[in-house]
Amino acid sequence: MEIKNSSYITTADIGDVCPLFFKDFNLDGEISSANLEITALGVYEASLNGSRVGDFIMAPGWTAYNKRLQVQSYDVTTLIKKENRLCVTVGRGWFRSPMPGWEKMEGDKKRRYEQPCGLIAALILVFADGRKQIIRTDESWQVKESPIRFSEIYDGEIYDSTFTTDNSKPAETLSWSKDILISQEGEIVKEIEAIDACSIIRTPAGETVVDFGQEVTGYVRFTVNARCGDKVRFLHGEVLDKDGNFYNDNYRSAKAEVQYICKDGEQTWNPRLTFFGFRYIKLESWPGIPRKEDFKAIVVHSELHRTAYVETGFEPLNKLVSNVFWGQRDNYLDVPTDCPQRDERMGWTGDAEVFTKAASYNYDILKFMTKWLHDLAADQRPDGKVGKIIPDIILHGHSSAAWGDAAVICPWQLYQNYGDISILQQQFNSMKAWVDYITNTTPTPGLWTDHFHFGDWLALDAPEGDRIGASRIDLVATAYYANSTELLAKTGELLGNDMEEYWKLHSRIKTEFRKAFPVYITQTEHVLALQFNLTPDPEKTARDLAELVIKDGVQLRTGFTGTPYLLHVLSSYGYTDLAWKLLLRREYPSWLYSVDCGATTIWEHWDGIKQDGSFWSTSMNSFNHYAYGAVIDWIYEKAAGISHTDDHAGFTELLFQPHPCKEIGWLKVQFESRQGQILSYWKHEKDDTFTVMLETPVEAKVILPSGTRKVKAGKHTFIEQYK
């Protein structure tokens, strides 16, 4: 990388203003190619002769910055002239914003806020006559204040379009490691879509609120006709309160505010170095009368290829599916985040872990997640501990079962879905270190005890207001320990290692689990014992679970760890009808309750908005948390019946076992596997049979009421009688 021979440049004492670094240069010949290698400590936007370089928003993305900083490379040949100006504005971004919000200003947060801003670049010019010239960042660059007066992840952006200055000074060099520079690994973050405002609301409180009809992540692009000095100011929000007024107390300390000082005439603008999660904006200041057509919500996220489509004969379910997809889009902005709006927006490992299977059907996420897993490994502590968030910006953070297990579950799931063993090769040491960390730190061999855990986070069986559900945390932790040990042993064998030691460990954990937890109390305890094959009598445990769910009023009580597996274990043990009832339930608590409340994304809490219209709380109430959206993987695998047989990762042999439901009439799932397009379709017919169709690119094992058989690649139709 040529950039390694350049110097980092910086500027001191610029405060909150985003500095603009620039370099003028003239060329004395025709150029055959020009390539810009660039990255920043912060987020940058570059332009060459007034044209934006590339379309990567929030470049260079978010990585474990002290070990890995991605370098972008842009072909800028067509932008080069005889006389040139290369400009780069650098915002605080994830590198220098005071994050996370809940921390006090001292410590980690302050340290981040006080980091230097930095830029490093090399523009490699090749002339038609073969000569080469390299423009590097060094003290010959100039720096001045930009019109971006403030920009930060949580609080938003302030832009003064009237601001100009000739007051520039030479940039200073900054001593910073160049060993951390790596080529771009993840997907590019881009403007993906523009959504029109659907209405402008005058709320009962007299506020002017613009509604985009969909919660998105990105920013608002607006057009305004104004006089120099007029001010535009607005705040972002996800939902209206029960009286229909603007509400964003749940953003907590994140101000999520935009301010723009106008110039004369018609002008269009959007924030450049930050983003928001929102459906509504409240106009605090706007010159003139706002019209819907003045506003567009610009959807920004990592560029991902969509690989699945789900449609059913039941509209509320279709809306839930849409909400799951939006939840993923809104939370896949360079790292898999918990939520895109409040003062978090971080790569919470548990959230990423529970959603990875669903995510890997919805979109091709191999590249996106590979980058994040490399950060996970980079931030893993020497003893194997995995922090609760990745990139791990909390120096002294603790770990937790199901959160740290992302180290094992995510690579394993990516391998299952894409069949690419290299992800296991790359992550094996990290996977092993995590399992060893538990083994080496637990005081009770075979169990994981005496450790902090998030448990079955946000489960409903805890007392009102409590966040850690009623499931015993040592049970949850030991169940995940068993699962990760098993997946590690399988991974090691696939890679040709002797994993005897880990198989022995696995059987020890299983024995100790059975001794320590002879009975299961909560729904999630049953679910985990079944899902991770720990119960000595799965038929009984499944029956007990089904009875418990019925006793609870055919209602789920599960949180982050139980919910993703609840329907799977029910249908694996013959309780598919009950699984469907839970999925199709409209009343609280259920997936469709939020849909009926008008949700456009997945809520963090089953009761984010309660039946009386009030909110669960202000402190912990996101309306865009994808974790419970993991239920879509049950739709793919059990409802549509698309999975693969053992030892056929990457769908090289299909396992087709649909679980139809007459209440919804029909279901159609198209899934683009690495082997090609798979189609599953079923429809309830008048004579109470189901027409079942399968289109498969590979041989498939088909399990239907009429029998089990193998079929060749191609289209197949069956008429089936389901009980």
Ligand code: BGC
């Ligand atoms: C986040 C979560 C996360 C949790 C840890 C929250 O603040 O938003 O989704 O997993 O903390 O328990």
